[in-house]
Amino acid sequence: MMIFLLLVTSGTIHPNPGPSGDLSVCHLNARSLYSFDTVLKSNRTKLDEIEFVLCNELQYDVICISETWLKPDISFEDIKIDNYNTYRRDRADGFGYGGVAIYVSDRLYSMRRQELEIQGLEFLCIEVISLLVFVTDRRM
Ligand SMILES: *[C@@H]1O[C@H](CO)[C@@H](O)[C@H](O)[C@H]1NC(C)=O
Secondary structure, eight states, X not given: OHHHHHHHHTSSOOSSOSSSOOOOEEXXXXXXXXXXXXXXXXXXXXXXXXXXXXXXXXXXXXEEEEOOOOOTTSOTTTTOOTTEEEEEEOOTTOSSOSOEEEEEXXXXXXXXXXXXXXTTSOOOOEEEEEOOOOOOSSOO
């Protein structure tokens, strides 16, 4: 809560990004985002569930994940979800516990704001902005 308040009062965070302010955001504790499922013989079982349910069906704009348990040998390509941008911050010790990730729909503009993150914490900060789209048939 304290951290959230610090970010909101920093003046560069939008508490309600986008013109309508109705971004849909969810959070889940993955307890391993990418690990071998002996039944389906796949590392992507949880990622596939996230993709089918949270992305395709419920169409969340932003999906925040804790306990990703990602290790350095797992690439961005391994954990990619179509039409979403992937951000991750693995636990620094490399043993494959902890860790956080955020997926942001590529209908939105997003960028990592590393300068707002807290050193030594599994803390990921992404700025998300709804796209402004316009068309004109006149010269400005
Ligand atoms: C699952 O991930 C592990 C560790 O990254 C890798 O060694 C293994 O080859 C992967 N298995 C499959 C079926 O992709």
